[in-house]
Structure formats: structure tokens, C-alpha cells
Amino acid sequence: MSIGFYVGHQLTKDGSTLLGGFGHEPSSHWIDIVPRQRHPAGSTMKVGVTENANIPGRLIDIPQAPYTNKYISSTYSEFEGFPPPLTNGGLNEHGVAGRDIWSPSRPELVDMTPTPQQGPNYSDLARIAMERAKTAREAVEIIGDLINTYGYSTYGGNSHLFADKDEGWVVIEYAGGQGLWAAERLGPDEVRVSYPGYIHNFPVDFKNNENYMGSDNIVEFARRQGWWNPATDHPDYLNLQDVYGEPFPGEGVSKREDHFTAMRIPTEREAELMSLVPVGLEDMLALVRDPRWSNDRAGYGQVAHIRPNVPNELQTLWLAVTGAVTTPYVPIPIATNPYAVPPEFLQHRYMTKYSDSAFLSANYAPQEATRYAVREFKRLMYFTSEHPEYFLNYVTGAIECFEQRLISERKGLEENYVRLLQNHQYDEATQLISANVHQRLLESLWLGIELTNTVETETRRLFGIRMPKDTRNPGETTPPWSQEMTAETIDELVTCYDPRLDIYPRPFGIYHQCCNQGTYGKKG
Known part of the structure; x- marks a missing residue:
């Protein structure tokens, strides 16, 4: 499960395209800056799922x-038994951003998925799109070609959101082993919230419409199955959500009884997003951080800020290494050197697949010895979630004070970068950006540790440790503290959400005074 927010450039304050969101994974997370690479002729890559996946499959090699x-x-490092490491997208050097979002297919499709299944999985598709696409449209074409050629390995249905400075695209990949996929263009004057991913009305003659793409069988298969009948249904289009998907999980769910599930109605979230127009970068940062969905299940937070009049090297991904509800974003431009990411923000063994099955390799000992940023910010989340009415506004205020400083320094930093490029000082320009990213990531970690120490001290003093x-x-x-720690129900979800705290969505920065005054439980 994941969430994605798209805002076209005609609806933003600065003319940028914004794409934000995160994935839900019970896993370790880290930051990767993957360099541009050249591959020898005949190179291949392994894609798919193994026999250990929920729907068993087999791995295959495809050309790189x-x-x-x-x-x-x-x-x-982990989702549904798929081979690690995994990715949901990100931002590439051509200013193409990608988000992966779950999109459950109807049960009949899931049941007809062959075993073993084969073909690229959702992470393979996201990775390959980032590696090869120069536009959002091309990302969809690449995914479509991959599915048409090699098939698709699924856990039950999925989707992707792609965006560039001009437009966005949503693409749905259906279960069933039939190679079914469909895509819809999102214009510069549109918003889209995938929670889950969906497409409604899809034209029968989509091949003659530049705003849609799909597999050759996307219409005919629905007719043959009896899920769409042009004689009794609308003859010119089919509602793909009704035909191939499942009802939105939040439909008919009481917010009071299960607020987390009740939020999963994309059209309601889109109405909220439209109420923010014109949308600024800060609005999107706050939206992805929103405690209604940013919680222990949120693996990270991302906002791609894709601007029309900057070099591609300055297109920037604002990234929180784990759930943004208690983690600062740090802006990472494409120009950043891969080695600029501190080891604290790289892979560690906390929640990493197979880490409990063998001892650590000495090759990774220095990296593992550093403080793991994800673990530090998880500690802050867990302490804050115990008494959010007391601590969340304070924590949010401190984090957004830090982020506001990063926003304020962008203009001068980028002007210096361009000046160095104009003087042909390419290495110096890269070093300028890379040093900034390295330092700001470390500063975000120090802030997190400081906040955790404060919240822990106050928790012990006022409440004790439950x-x-x-x-x-x-x-x-076996004593209680040594028993199974895994959550089994939604009621056990670690969350900082408290409906008494605020009305969401809320403006960025409204808790700054709480941070400055060191006060808890009140909005500044």
C-alpha cells in the first residue's frame, strides 16, 4: 500500500510540477543515488519474483x-516476499519522477494469475522506468513494452504515477497473467491522488486518443469475461475501476472506527488537494507528512519538485528517509554525487530482510557502526505516538523550522552552482551541491536525536514508559516484553494521528512558535 499526489504545473505557485508520496513497507529503508551507467553489449538484468512470493513465480533474465x-x-528490503532490494521510483536525471502505488485487481483476476508467474514486478518496472525514461509518457511506454514482451509478476494488482515538468501519467498493471495494463494522461491543470491508484472512464478507441494507452486486449478481455457489455453499458468507454478493480477500501468505512482505512478514497483526497490550489512546495511537504496516513507504515516521504526553468541537474527530490510525520525532508538535487549520502542514511540491518539469519560481514562493519537514521527517527515516532496531543505539534514545528531554512537557502545555492558551471568549474559545482546535501542530511539526523532526547525525557518525567x-x-x-512484537490488527498501528490536534490538511509551518517557545500540545 502506498499514496501518491500529483499536481500539474498550472495549479502550483511557481509553475512546477509536484509529485509526492511514499510506500508502505515493513522494511529497512535507505537513500540511493544511482549513477548514470554504461553496460556492455549482451548485459542482462534479473526480474520477477521467486517461489517464496505470495503468488509464486520464477525469476527471468531480460536485456539491459x-x-x-x-x-x-x-x-x-522487503515487501510480499519479493527479491530485495526494492524501489518505488524517485527522480531521474531527465526530471522524470515516479511513484509506485498499490491498486488491487478484482478477485477473479488474482485467482487466474498463473503459478509460477513470470515477468518484471512492480519494483522492476519502477527501476527500469527511472533508468531509461526521458519523459513521463516514455516511462509508461517502457512499462507497457515490458509487460507486452515479458509478462508481469504481481502481488494482486499495482499502479504507477509518473510526472515531468509538462504532464503526468497514471498506469495500472492488473493481476491475472493476461498482460492487462492501461494508462491515462494527467494534464497540467489536473490533480490526482492515488490511494489506491485508479482509472475511471477509459475510451474504447483509446489507440486513437493521445491521452490514453493500454494493452491490446484491455477492452476485448473485459467483454469476453462479461464484465463490460457495450450493448447494456456505455458503448464508448468502460470504467476500469469498476471493470477490473475493487471498490476503494475507504468506501462505507466509519472514520471514527477506522480512520486510517476511511481515508483511502482518492476522489475525496483530490477535493482536499484542489482546495489548496495554487499549491506550493511547502503545501506538498505538509500533505505527505499528514498524520492521517504518515505513520509507522510509511517507509519514507518524497516530494519531487520539477521546475520548468532550471537545469536538469538542479531538479530536486525532497526526501525523508522514513515516515515524514517525524522525519525532516532534505532536498537532494540530481547533481549530487552518490557518495555524498552519509553512511547513517545507507543500508543498515535494522528491519532488513535476512539480517537475523547470519552474522554481519566485516565489509559492512564501519557502515553498520554508524547511527542508523531510520532507527533514530523511528524512535522519535514511537515516543511521539504515545502522547501526540502533547508532543506532535512541537516536533512538527521543530522539523518545519529546519526545512524552512533549507528552502530559504535554495536560491543562493543554485545561483552559485550555475555560476560555477558558466566558468566551466564542473567538479566544483558538483562538490558544492554534494557538500550541502551531506551536511544537511547529518544536520537533520542531529535534530532528530535532539528531539528524541527531549520527548523521551519529558515522557519519562510526565508519564513513564508504558x-x-x-x-x-x-x-x-515468557514475560510480556519478550513476546511477539508484530502487529496483527489495525488497532495496533503506531500512529501520531489525533483528531483533536488539528483540521487537516493544514498549512506548512503553523507550529513554528511551539518549537521556538519549547511548548507542548498547543498550536503556535
Whole structure:
């Protein structure tokens, strides 16, 4: 499960395209800046899923492109038994941003998925799009060609959102092993929230409409299955959400009983997003951070700020290494050297797949010895979630004070970068950006540690540390703190959301006074 927000450039304050969101993964996460690469003739890459996936499959080799793009990504280690490492997209050197969002296919399609299945999985598609696409439209064409040629390995249906400075695209990949996929263009005057990803009315003659793409069988297969009948349904289009998908999970769910699920109605979230028009970068940062969905399930936070009049090297991904509700964003331009990411923000063994099955390789000991940024910000989330009415506004205020400083320094930093390029000082220009990213990432970590120390101290002083309840079976002697720690129900979700705190969506920066005055539980 994931969430994605698209805002076209005609609806933003500065004429940029904005694409934000995150993925839901029970996994370790880290930052990767993958360099541009050249690959020898005959190079291949392995794609698909193994026999251990929920819908078993087999891995296959497909040809690698001669050249692959540089891109920035949040990388993670586990989802549904798919082979790690995984990615949901990010931002590449051509200013193409990508988001991966779940989109459940109707049960009949899931049931007819062959085993073993084969073809690229959702992460393979996102990675290859980042590696090869020069536009959002081309990202969809690449995904479509891959599915048409090699098939598609699924966990039950998925989607992607892509954007560049001109437009966006949503593409849905359906379960079933039939090679079904469809895509819809999002114009510069549109917004889209994928939560889950969806397409409604899709023209029957889509091949003659530049705003749509799809597999050759996307219409005919629905007719053959009896899921769409041109004689009784609308003859010119089919509603793909009704025909191939499932009802939005939030439909009919009480916000009071299950607020997290009730939020998953994309059209309601789109109305909220439209109420923010013209949308600024700060609005999108606050929206992705919104505690209604940013919680322990949020693996990271990303906002791609794709501007029309800057060099591609300055297109920027604002990235929070784990859930943005208690993690600062740091702007990472494409110009950043891959080695600028501090080891604290790279892979560690906390929540990493297979890390409990063997000892650490000495090759990774220095990297593992550093403070893991994800773990530090998770600590802040866990402490804050215990008493959000007391601490969340304070934490948010401190984080957004820090981010506002980063926003304020962008203009001067980028002017200096361009000046160095004009003087043909290319290495110096790259070093300027890279040093800034390295330092700001470390500063964000120090801020997180400072906030955690403050919230922990106040929690101990005012409330004490709540200990787990006993869940053992009769006859077992294991104490509560040594029992299974895995959440089994939605009621066990770690979240900082409290409906008494504010009305969401809320403006960026409204808690600054809480931070400056060191006050808790009140809006500044």
C-alpha cells in the first residue's frame, strides 16, 4: 500500500510540477543515488519474483539497456516476499519522477494469475522506468513494452504515477497473467491522488486518443469475461475501476472506527488537494507528512519538485528517509554525487530482510557502526505516538523550522552552482551541491536525536514508559516484553494521528512558535 499526489504545473505557485508520496513497507529503508551507467553489449538484468512470493513465480533474465540514467531513490528490503532490494521510483536525471502505488485487481483476476508467474514486478518496472525514461509518457511506454514482451509478476494488482515538468501519467498493471495494463494522461491543470491508484472512464478507441494507452486486449478481455457489455453499458468507454478493480477500501468505512482505512478514497483526497490550489512546495511537504496516513507504515516521504526553468541537474527530490510525520525532508538535487549520502542514511540491518539469519560481514562493519537514521527517527515516532496531543505539534514545528531554512537557502545555492558551471568549474559545482546535501542530511539526523532526547525525557518525567500487555497463552511463562512484537490488527498501528490536534490538511509551518517557545500540545 502506498499514496501518491500529483499536481500539474498550472495549479502550483511557481509553475512546477509536484509529485509526492511514499510506500508502505515493513522494511529497512535507505537513500540511493544511482549513477548514470554504461553496460556492455549482451548485459542482462534479473526480474520477477521467486517461489517464496505470495503468488509464486520464477525469476527471468531480460536485456539491459546500453545506457541507464542517474536517479535518486528510496530503497528498501522487503515487501510480499519479493527479491530485495526494492524501489518505488524517485527522480531521474531527465526530471522524470515516479511513484509506485498499490491498486488491487478484482478477485477473479488474482485467482487466474498463473503459478509460477513470470515477468518484471512492480519494483522492476519502477527501476527500469527511472533508468531509461526521458519523459513521463516514455516511462509508461517502457512499462507497457515490458509487460507486452515479458509478462508481469504481481502481488494482486499495482499502479504507477509518473510526472515531468509538462504532464503526468497514471498506469495500472492488473493481476491475472493476461498482460492487462492501461494508462491515462494527467494534464497540467489536473490533480490526482492515488490511494489506491485508479482509472475511471477509459475510451474504447483509446489507440486513437493521445491521452490514453493500454494493452491490446484491455477492452476485448473485459467483454469476453462479461464484465463490460457495450450493448447494456456505455458503448464508448468502460470504467476500469469498476471493470477490473475493487471498490476503494475507504468506501462505507466509519472514520471514527477506522480512520486510517476511511481515508483511502482518492476522489475525496483530490477535493482536499484542489482546495489548496495554487499549491506550493511547502503545501506538498505538509500533505505527505499528514498524520492521517504518515505513520509507522510509511517507509519514507518524497516530494519531487520539477521546475520548468532550471537545469536538469538542479531538479530536486525532497526526501525523508522514513515516515515524514517525524522525519525532516532534505532536498537532494540530481547533481549530487552518490557518495555524498552519509553512511547513517545507507543500508543498515535494522528491519532488513535476512539480517537475523547470519552474522554481519566485516565489509559492512564501519557502515553498520554508524547511527542508523531510520532507527533514530523511528524512535522519535514511537515516543511521539504515545502522547501526540502533547508532543506532535512541537516536533512538527521543530522539523518545519529546519526545512524552512533549507528552502530559504535554495536560491543562493543554485545561483552559485550555475555560476560555477558558466566558468566551466564542473567538479566544483558538483562538490558544492554534494557538500550541502551531506551536511544537511547529518544536520537533520542531529535534530532528530535532539528531539528524541527531549520527548523521551519529558515522557519519562510526565508519564513513564508504558510496558506491553501480556499476550501469552495459558501455561506459557515468557514475560510480556519478550513476546511477539508484530502487529496483527489495525488497532495496533503506531500512529501520531489525533483528531483533536488539528483540521487537516493544514498549512506548512503553523507550529513554528511551539518549537521556538519549547511548548507542548498547543498550536503556535
